[in-house]
Amino acid sequence: MxxxxxxxxxxxxxxxxxxxxxxxxxxxxxxxxxxxxxxxxxxxxxxxxxxxxxxxxxxxxxxxxxxxxxxxxxxxxxxxxxxxxxxxxxxxxxxxxxxxxxxxxxxxGATGKIYRYFISNRLHPPAVGRRYVWHVPQPVDIEAINRAAKVLRGTHDFAAFQSAASTVTDTVRTIRHLWALRRGETVVLTCAGDGFLHNMVRILVGTLVEAGLGQRSAADIEAILLSKDRTAAGVTAPARGLFLERVLYRPSLDSYPVL
Amino acid sequence: MxxxxxxxxxxxxxxxxxxxxxxxxxxxxxxxxxxxxxxxxxxxxxxxxxxxxxxxxxxxxxxxxxxxxxxxxxxxxxxxxxxxxxxxxxxxxxxxxxxxxxxxxxxxGATGKIYRYFISNRLHPPAVGRRYVWHVPQPVDIEAINRAAKVLRGTHDFAAFQSAASTVTDTVRTIRHLWALRRGETVVLTCAGDGFLHNMVRILVGTLVEAGLGQRSAADIEAILLSKDRTAAGVTAPARGLFLERVLYRPSLDSYPVL
CATH class of the missing domain: 3.30.70.580 (Pseudouridine synthase I, catalytic domain, N-terminal subdomain)
Incomplete structure (x- = not known):
């Protein structure tokens, strides 16, 4: 037919x-x-x-x-x-x-993935949409997050940023985009890369939030990468703030007509 | 102490x-x-x-x-x-x-209220945040909504826009702001006024969406107001898309310090 x-x-x-x-x-x-x-x-x-x-x-x-x-x-x-x-x-x-x-x-076939992470950055926990955000009550400094993010962009050994339980040994990945912005009380972190280790985005977010709270400097981030030690990096941010936004292909999936 | x-x-x-x-x-x-x-x-x-x-x-x-x-x-x-x-x-x-x-x-003591209504305007129903939006699969025309909204702004008898079960007889209200905008797949309607009848915002939204689908013209909206007849207006939009955003006071509540 x-x-x-x-x-x-x-x-x-x-x-x-x-x-x-x-x-x-x-x-x-x-x-x-x-x-x-x-x-x-x-x-x-x-x-x-x-x-x-x-x-x-x-x-x-x-x-x-x-x-x-x-x-x-x-x-x-x-x-x-x-x-x-x-x-x-x-x-x-x-x-x-x-x-x-x-x-x-x-x-x-995927050539990359784009994730977004949402943080509710205000004193009182959110009642609306609370299953989609991590509540961080202390004000985070977006500039400090972005200074730390700059260190993480590019090709690095991300061994320190994978779940301690992971047995993956080839831990070099490329982060093409990692950026935080504030939309009112919400902080949105966007992360794009060619591939991610287990829990990598959530550990990146947890570490960047610690940078945004003044607990980690850009130099500390460099030291974490060099350590290749999961315990050197920050907390694993909760799952509920994380969205798999888009998977990239070459040619793009968009080149096939929508049915 | x-x-x-x-x-x-x-x-x-x-x-x-x-x-x-x-x-x-x-x-x-x-x-x-x-x-x-x-x-x-x-x-x-x-x-x-x-x-x-x-x-x-x-x-x-x-x-x-x-x-x-x-x-x-x-x-x-x-x-x-x-x-x-x-x-x-x-x-x-x-x-x-x-x-x-x-x-x-x-x-x-309230001098006004601001409501927002969120519509997911795309073909397939949303899986994320579905408790916070009304899903309208047909594309709505924002310009047509705003032409109809212009007729509703100001002081009118909103008898046609209250729940049929309501017994309120003083049905004159003032709408100070009524405006739709598109944010990607989401349509956001903002409505501010000095007071609202029962279900008024949801009936306004239902009627405006019908205008956005080409089923009601700005002239039809005028006729609905004049009819003072609930059955002349559009559907009552579902509760789940509606947010009471802010209550206004004079002096503003903001003039009292946050504890």
Missing amino acids: AGDITGRCALTLEYDGTAYAGFQHQENADTIQAQVEQALSELFGCQMKIRAASRTDAGVHARGQVVAFNLARSFEAAKIAPAVNWHLPRDIRVVNARPVPAGFDPRT | AGDITGRCALTLEYDGTAYAGFQHQENADTIQAQVEQALSELFGCQMKIRAASRTDAGVHARGQVVAFNLARSFEAAKIAPAVNWHLPRDIRVVNARPVPAGFDPRT
Whole structure:
């Protein structure tokens, strides 16, 4: 039928991670992956598996997670997103669907990721939107954060900025953008890079907030990088302030038409 | 003791109204008023009553609700807000506390209120922050909304814009500001006026969205005002997109020092 597609399909997902034990499938815990695979399986009437760009942690949110799967049968293109949404819980939404080449792997194909982190920087904790921010009651100095961020931009060994439990040994990554700005009572940190170690963005944020509170200088940040020691860096910022905003591909996913 | 205050106290409250049957006390339903009075009663060890600027509906949020009460005993000024917060659920927060004159009534003393309404204007429903927006999937025309809003600004009989169940007969009100703007996929409507009828802001928003979808012209809006008939106006926009942003006083509450 005209307008039907077959083959491989990429979905851009938005989700509120509050209720989930992270993206990746786990026994005995509800995950984003389990929900999306169940929705697709219900829709197509057979067991469906997805690949994702990023395994976001428990409580982390996404506005631009990318997953891909092979269509079990031809499907009317414009109806894929609403049909999958019909089977998903309301805190997970497909925001677009696109046909992608047969070999498309959202993880290995990604050339970069953009994260945002939101901090409520006022005396009293927020009542509205509190599942989307880290509350830091002491005033943070944005200039001090950005001086520290400048040290972290570029290609470095980020061994000190990965979860102590991680066994990854190739810990060199490139941060292309790391910047904080203030929007009223909210501090927004944006971080873009070619790839991230486990908990890296949250440890970067925790360390930068300590810089913003005058507890770390730009020179201290340099020393942390050189130490390659997780205990030298700052706290791991809470998951709830973190959003996976966008996954980058070359050619951009935008070069494929939205279904 | 130095720093202690006695007398009347105003609190500015922020709340997420999702879990509550509105502000005002009800038998057999959880309300913001019940929670705040219970928190104050626990704190002072006696039955406490509050007066509020606005009886927000079930599901409506606030960033600047104002309540007032008489301190049951002298209290260390800087500790009032954190002490009340300690007794409140996390979706209700005191954002500041101020001493006010003995006769201060947050409702009758108010000279105006500012509301904001948030619309998620994109095809697919939002997963993040969905308790704070109305999802309108068809693209709305901001210019058309603002042409209709211009007709509504000023002093008019807003009988057509109050809940059909309301028995209020003096339905003349003044809207000082009514304006829509787009922030990416979000449409933000700001409405300020000297006072509002029951459901008035939500009916204004519902009607303006119909104007933004090309279903109502500026001339139609004029006819609705003249009809004084609730059925002539548009739908009542859902509670979840509405925020009581600020209550205005003369002199401004800001003229009293934050405790």
